[in-house]
Amino acid sequence: MEILKHECGVAMVRLLKPLEYYKKKYGSYAYGISKLYLLMEKQHNRGQEGAGIGVVKMHSVPGNEYVFRERALGKDAIQEIFETVKDKVEKAGIVDRDAEWVERYAPFLGEIYMGHLRYSTTGKSGLSYCHPFLRRNNWRSRNLLMCGNFNMTNVDQVFDGVVACGQHPRIYSDTVVLLEQLGDSLDKENHRIYRQYRDSMEGQKLSRTIEDNLDMQRVLSSTAPQWDGGFVICGATGSGDMFALRDRHGIRPAFYYHDDEVVVLASERPVIQTVFNVARRDVHELMPGKALIVTKGGQMKVSDILGEGENRRCSFERIYFSRGSDADIYRERKQLGWNVVPAIMKSIDGDLGHSVFSFIPNTAEVAFIGMVGGLMRELDKRKEREILDAQDAGTLTPELLSEIMRRDLRVEKVAIKDIKLRTFIAEGESRNDLAAHVYDVTYGIVENNVDNLVVIDDSIVRGTTLKQSILKMLDRLHPRKIVVVSSSPQVRYPDYYGIDMSRMGEFIAFRAAVELLKDRGMDYVLDDTYRRCKEMEGVLDIELRNCVKAIYAPFTQEEISRKIVEMLTADGLINAEVDIIYQTLDGLREAIPDCPGDWYFSGDYPTPGGIRLVNRAYINFYEGNTDKR
Template sequence: MSDPIKHECGIALIRLKKPLSFYEEKYGTWMYGLNKLYLLMEKQHNRGQDGAGVVGVKLNVDPGRGYFDRFRSVENNPIKDLFQHVFSTISNFTKEHPNQKIDAEWASKNIPFISEVYMGHLRYGTFGRNSVEYAHPVMRQNNWKSRNLALAGNFNLTNVDELFEKLIQLGQHPKAYTDTETVLEKVGHFLDEENERLFRIFKNERYNNKEISAKIKEQMDIQSILEKASRDWDGGYAMAGVIGHGDMFVTRDPWGIRPAHYYEDDEIVVVASERAVIQTVMNVKYDQVNEIAPGYALIVKHDGTVSHEMVRVPQKRRSCSFERIYFSRGSDADIYKERKELGRLLAPKIMQVINKNMNNTVFSYIPNTSETAFYGMVEGIREELLVWKKEKIHALADQLTEECIADIIKVEPRIEKIAIKDVKLRTFIADDASRDDMVGHVYDVTYGQVKNQEDTLVVIDDSIVRGTTLKKSIIKILDRLNPKKIVVISSAPQIRYPDCYGIDMAVMGNFIAFEATIAILKERGMEHIIEETYKKCKSQQNLPKEEVTNYVKDIYRPFNDEEISAKIAELLTPADCNAEVEIVYQSVENLHKACPNDKGDWYFTGDYPTDGGNKVVNNSFINYIEGVKKRAY
């Protein structure tokens, strides 16, 4: 993606099923679990730039010894800082015991962060400030092991105001107005209730308090806790938690908006946001990694027992297609296939745009995430060319010579690496003109491959959100090659509506498709549609989310995709650009063909999977009209 969109959060969990001595003997280290956690987090580095955190929970330690370790970082490279701290803590602890034989058994009971249960998190803060206080995992502490709770998640809830009010009704006094705080306290409340329920049962059965603690650990009903806590959550989430006595869980929203996968064998349970990450770190096959089903929770008890339990009724699957287009790792077998297909499906439209002129068209891509779609696009172009060649040969059947046949057969797409992405430039320059000049050098180009004023340059990007980098950098740099025409292809449809489930695309006025549509309305004297839409949205502002309609769709209704694309091209063409510029977008229909199992398309269609989404999009439009530049949730 050429536009700098920040990523979602990522989760990573590990439960070692064997004593640490087993891993020391088999793998040569009692830090086996911690090493795997580091790899899981590093392989998901793209999912968090704002912070990272880790929790380790020791099993079966005696009272008086620490069993819960946590560290979080919001440094520039948080994963590096996090694990430098963790490994240095371990090293320093061993140095403090020079006469101690440090084997797995001793380490598991004494050394910080040497644990059987781990939970790691990579954060991009869609809610809350970028301070260590807001980094995950977050904790709710208690002197009872079974009441200690740590949570981490890839999530965003749209109804924080409702959830906050319900906490107050429960008699709580939340210390912060964030979805993280409300989720922590909601789960914590029902964790407390479950502890109290079990305590009363075992007290009546004449167990002493020490025995009761053991019984609570054995019989705690995690499924019930999650079912009660998540009942009112509106949003997308993959929520992970660890309880002090060693129970671990990951639960997923009933629409499957946010992803979560797991692997289990007789030695280990591993959970991560992405399938390919688990495959790489654990060296396992595709079919050995499973998806946590929408509405379900993967629950690992303190004794290592694993279950997959329903905690909310699954809804129509609306897993996020933007995950597939951009955020997920392209090394995943399904993701790779889908991105190629997105490119391939654009080929007929591209051939129409260039009028099948192969001799004067150069095909390339905007690095780096659109490379896979580019391969698919080239395959599609070749398929279209094969049809063209057959038609040409049939049409000239009576006039064909060997030379003529050879000329037809050798027609192939001209493929070149034109755009080159340099190391991202970060500048301290304050004035706008100088800053824009620096932005213009984020990309460079390969010279000598485009024929001056003769060639059309076709470049594919995976998506176009704001279009800022296209206008201020990419198109300007491509224009230096002096092509006749620049065609920018987006493998995603026009992004028209904000996200409210964890991706940083939340401000209406930032979308070039929205900006273009507003411009057309004003040009054609149709401002009344803007005003009417604003009034409709405003009239619903205080209604319950279940009664809200997405009226922002009315803004786009008068125009087809081509009209909006043409205006986008006009808005993104720099004033000093010599080449003609055209923007071509993927269709929603083709998106669904390429990603048949992931039909969460609200960015493109405005069809939100939850009621809270409709409320957010209307509020986002109201903010735009009223000049309020902030997220609408």
């Protein structure tokens, strides 16, 4: 019901044949840029604040551009970018040109293509924060294009290190800091090769030798071990080397495909499957700590840069962000829906006959299918028992059997997202009234004051939309009881690895726990937690503890859920009884066993930087610094 913003998605394409090859086989020199466009459009779900592309043209002649970049802001950024590229390519007049001219002079038609889709998690917006970032130099091998799906938790330390080396970054952001750090290492790699060959060659021959011998594994190994966070960092030099590096815990996802024509990387597996029409088995996960590296000469390898750490692949990727068309994710989301069925049956007192089942929003549809499957199993068990009991009692007749078999779940499309309201023109109650009408309802499917209305969502994080819109909308149908089900557990802790959930006080579960502490005269827990968080600021990484867990420790999940209901209905505007059901941690782990990164729910952060930041977030909350993350 609430839109969560994810950091971004990435896409890279490396052509391994001359452009003439793609023209002859696929009918266009624009094969690479067309594939990049599709990879980005099919990952549009991962970022709608902005987008950017970069292209490296390896055969450009001196005096002509060889690193192209285009960026745009807004939800239509992809279309805007590629319309601009299309215009520039058409103006170059490539139709009547031969392959050699296209390889040397045509804009945006090169060998390396990089794409990025952006959601800001830092609060910083504007074109200057859109990837890819570009570090310019007059030597091709020192130019660096970089983009990534990441959030660094120790950017202060990395920034200080870059400054200590004598650099002067022009923007304070993790992207710029990483660009400059990698750029400095790339410079040193150029110098290393230069010193090796300077006495035996010079000029263009020396430059080409440097380009041919760059060791990107060495460049990454000298910088990446200093990074704390979740990341997939993508880069390309102006001379034709390409890389993508994944964090050692696998927090952020990356997949790749290669054949004798292309090497492709993207944030999601089914995107590559669809765009290149290849089998699932041919698309490989880039394993944690590894880097996919393609040299200027087109040789591909996967190198171990960081070593593989404890598996902490992000569970929220599976619940919400990644496309549900992935075979594993589809199955996992169905299981999440199936796993909440026992709690639903308890909430409706087992009354399937007087319960209507639906979902909001569309992203919850797969979990809904799983939920319905679990409910159907319960209904089938009832039918079996009733038939067997009637048979044993000698009362089973064809009419009774037919009546039992006709019973079915009442599955309906309850809510429709009607319009995108421009609530910024209104204030106060007027704004809330507009927000309450974002969804329209289907009338006539709920029996007034008799039926339960059960709707499933993929997550309930802040509770704002639930309070201002969803509950009021559902209440217009006059159910006896509204049951809102979250296929994910209670979001209790901020994220610092690429999802826009970083302010402690925004979470309805956290606010509910705080209110429960106050209700029960346990305010001292708030004070003690603050003191312990302050103490953590000066300790070594190995001594770090998530002190915020103490806020939740006195309460069960059900107690916090009841308090959430109380807070969301305190204005007295909802007539129906309301219940909120959250997935349990055990249910989550059963459904998604291979992606155990559940720090949003458990508070078990995968890196020291995450623990430091959650303690700092509580300090900011306690001190009233609501503008800080």
